[in-house]
Amino acid sequence: MSDSTTAPASPVVLEAWFDLQCPDCFAALDDVRALRETYGDRLDVQLRHFPLAKHKHAYAAAQAAEEAFEQGKGWPYAGALLARTAELGDRGEPVLLEVAAELGLDAEEFDTALIDGRHLLTVDADEAEGKAIKVTGTPTYVIGGERLDGGQSQDGLRQRIEEIADRLLQG
Numbered sequence: 001m002s003d004s005t006t007a008p009a010s011p012v013v014l015e016a017w018f019d020l021q022c023p024d025c026f027a028a029l030d031d032v033r034a035l036r037e038t039y040g041d042r043l044d045v046q047l048r049h050f051p052l053a054k055h056k057h058a059y060a061a062a063q064a065a066e067e068a069f070e071q072g073k074g075w076p077y078a079g080a081l082l083a084r085t086a087e088l089g090d091r092g093e094p095v096l097l098e099v100a101a102e103l104g105l106d107a108e109e110f111d112t113a114l115i116d117g118r119h120l121l122t123v124d125a126d127e128a129e130g131k132a133i134k135v136t137g138t139p140t141y142v143i144g145g146e147r148l149d150g151g152q153s154q155d156g157l158r159q160r161i162e163e164i165a166d167r168l169l170q171g
Contacts, residue, residue, distance in 0.1 A: 011168070011169060012044065012165050013046060014035065014046070014142075014143045014161065014165070015048045016045060016047055016048065016139060016141055017048045017050045017130050017138055017139060017140040018050065019050055020061035020062060020065055021051075021052075021058040022052065022055060022085065022139070023086075024139060025082055026082035027154060028139040029082060031158040039169075042169055043165055047074065049126040049130075050135050051127065056089070057089065057092050057096075060092075060093050061096060063119040064077070064099075064100070064114065065077055066122050067110050067113040067118075067119060070113075071106060071109070073104075073105060077099060077105070080099045080102065081099050096114070097110055135147070137149060138150075139154070141157065141161060144165075144168045148160055
């Protein structure tokens with residue numbers, strides 16, 4: 001599991017199951033940003049990896065995102081990479097290193113991490129957990145034990161997440 005946006009003791013956790021080569025996940029970032037703005041440190045938004053087989057570079061992108069979290073810029077990296085899903089599809093792994101360099105991260109360390117596979121277990125564990133809870137597409141959210149599938153339509157998802165978060169925060 002990757003680093004989160006807030007302190008681990010946050011009362012409400014929102015897991016965002018993303019494929020970092022998925023255009024729908026890029027669109028979902030607006031909702032994630034709005035939720036963070038609304039709830040601040042009362043909502044712990046965690047990026048979980050669910051690379052889809054149809055996206056050739058999604059698995060490597062998930063590993064690269066884990067390296068970005070290690071280097072302290074996980075969410076900015078994920079956002080920048082999602083903004084370039086078409087380019088990632090066309091050009092592949094060089095895009096992962098370019099995004100890292102653009103964000104001031106150690107691109108050589110990214111390259112090494114992709115070669116040595118140091119983040120494989122994290123990505124594999126996320127993927128296995130996602131399958132176990134019946135994630136089938138991305139984006140998918142889990143909050144308060146409820147799974148919300150945004151792969152078909154994201155209409156109303158933010159409102160539903162807010163309803164659940166408000167209920168959980170009220171105890």
